[in-house]
Amino acid sequence: MKLLTKYSLANILVMVAIFIASSLVLFKFTQIILIREMKADLAGIETKVIDYVNLHNSFPAGYLTDEAFISFEKTGINKTERKTVLIQMFSKRENKMHNFMKLDFPLWFGGSWNKISIAKPLEGMHHLSRALITISISTIFIIILISLLLNGLLLRRLWKPFYESMDVMRNFKLGENESLVFPSTSTEEFVFMNDSLTLATAKAKHDYILLKEFTENASHEMQTPLSIIRSKLDMIIQEKELSLKQSELAREAYSSIKKLTNLNYSLLLLAKIENQQFDNKHEISLKEKVEEKIDPVREFWLSNQITVEQLVNESSIKISPELLDILLNNLFSNASNHNTPSGKISIELKQNKFTISNSGSPIPLDEKKLFTRFYKTGVNSNHNGLGLAIIRQISRVSAVHTMYKYANQRHSFILTW
Amino acid sequence: MRLLLIEDETELSRSICQYLERDNFICDASYSYRDAMERIEDYNYECILLDITLPGGNGLNILRRLKEQGKSDAVLIISARDSLNDKLNGLNLGADDYLTKPFHLPELSARIAAILRRKLFEGQIRIVTDDFTLDLHEKMVRGKKGYIDLTRKEYDLLLYFTANKNKVVTKEAIVEHLWGDHIDMNDNYDFIYTHIKNLRKKLVQSSCRDYIKAVYGMGYKFNLEPEENTIEKE
Secondary structure, three states: OOHHHHHHHHHHHHHHHHHHHHHHHHHHHHHHHHHHHHHHHHHHHHHHHHHHHHHHOOOOOOOOOOOOEEEEEEEEOOOOOOEEEEEEEEEOOOOEEEEEEEEEEEEEEOOEEEEEEEEEEOHHHHHHHHHHHHHHHHHHHHHHHHHHHHHHHHHHHHOHHHHHHHHHHHOOOOOOOOOOOOOOOOOHHHHHHHHHHHHHHHHHHHHHHHHHHHHHHHHHHHHHHHHHHHHHHHHHOOOOOOOHHHHHHHHHHHHHHHHHHHHHHHHHHHHHHHOOOOOOOEEEEHHHHHHHHHHHHHHHHHHOOOEEEEEEOOOEEEEOHHHHHHHHHHHHHHHHHOOOOOOEEEEEEEOOEEEEEEEOOOOOOOOOOOOOOOOOOOOOOOOOOOHHHHHHHHHHHOOOEEEEEEEOOEEEEEEEO | OEEEEEOOOHHHHHHHHHHHHOOOOEEEEEOOHHHHHHHHHHOOOOEEEEOOEEOOEEHHHHHHHHHHOOOOOEEEEEEOOOOHHHHHHHHHOOOOEEEEOOOOHHHHHHHHHHHHHHHHHOOOEEEEOOOOEEEOOOOEEEEOOEEEOOOHHHHHHHHHHHHOOOOEEEHHHHHHHHHOOOOOOOOOOOHHHHHHHHHHHHHHHOOOOOOEEEEOOOEEEEOOOHHHOEEEEO
16 A cells, blocks of 8 residues: 555545544534524513413414414313423424424413423424535545545655656666666655665665675685695696605695686686676677587597587677687586586577587476576585576676576576577 | 796795706796896896786886887796786787686696797797607608608697606696686596597607606606707708
């Protein structure tokens, strides 16, 4: 529910309550006043009747006034009590049962007590209450209607800067250089909100840049000790009379150093891609590039009895040559290294679509986590789990769409652009 | 031949010098920008190995100074920076090659050998041993009984071995040199075995000695007597 709707609803409810209450109070007061008036009226008629009787020594014939009924009744020695009551009587004028106010009072006349009743219709009150209810209800309806209309109009007008700011925020991405531009507004709250958002995003960006710089510096710093270790290993294996055991240890150390070097290289690469350090996009013939890449890996496939089907057609792509190189390397390495012995790889290049599929583990990969950093399927995996993250990152900056599919025991990566 | 190694990491510097001195290079080590600047003023070197990030200054300035003075010292940049821009920058300033850290020492050796061949003899040279002659211009190998028919990979392999003679070279380093280092082969280097085997077979069939020795679990060693190997200008 929108904020304004919530507010209007509460507002309308309270207003309805106040109107109903005030109408009731108004009705009650008017009723009291009317009844008092009526009583005074009846008392006036009473005086007139008494005066008439005293003057003429007889009861007035018929109606004393137009709207008042009057009746006389001999009660003998019984003296009636003077009282005012509300009764229902048949109104000849309106031809239906109606509310009347009746005053009974005693009068000594002709040697006996008489009960004299005067009745006046309460028509006025009936009309009044009806008028009050009609006015109240119509006012409430008008208020609700106006609130709803205002709600719609205000929502669009007053809240427009808010929704615009939210749109800007939704498109905000860390790692993009463009600064956020919020719509200008004269509403103080929105100005405050925009200022806060600008401040928060600027801080997030700054922290992000620091983090990236840290990654890049850390990777650079790591390269030197890695070089030293590698060179020392290169020296160790030159030693004469190296035992089999020592050779084995050195080989394992080499293997780990290679992994660490790759990991470091990958992290640095990710940082650089995010830093947009590869913005030299060119139109490249992908066919040529793919064939060029297949060549060196062919021997690796051959020695692992991996058969390759390739269907490479002409297609061009606009991308940084360096990134394309890395992208293809990673896709090929991926298809090779996660393959089964005597497995299969198929490479298909069509207009604006590149598909590489390989046989592998019979379990489909987790599509949600697949492209995240350090995603690994096995515990003892030989890989750093950054290959696919790099593929995704390169695709992102090169406007290429990547998709993973598992079908017919084949893992496929599909690139479209 | 005299080399100058400008590298601020003393440990790395020591390993490189030790490795190269086995090839009868005289290796001067310089650890700082200022010291390096003084040395290039005072001496001439066949080849300078240059790190870019140095305490006291940028290594590229040393390269600029060399070119200003019109010196012909060959320059091989060794740097932790691996972006295309850094490489192009170095090469445009007149460096002969660019090697990214971390590298294998045999790779460094091969690169230096290639630079020196280009620089000193303009590529018109032959590597001559008792049994075969490697003609770098023609990219041909002649044995005692005539030309030995080698594939491109086998030729490159032989050339790589002659730059790292009498040294143990790992399979990993060979793969990186011949196939490039960016395709991750999962530590599975068995496929180079075929190339080594064929090269050995072809050399032996041409009545060469069996130069290539497998070092168990590690790699290969190309045995050549130091006095046996000469470089000749055509």
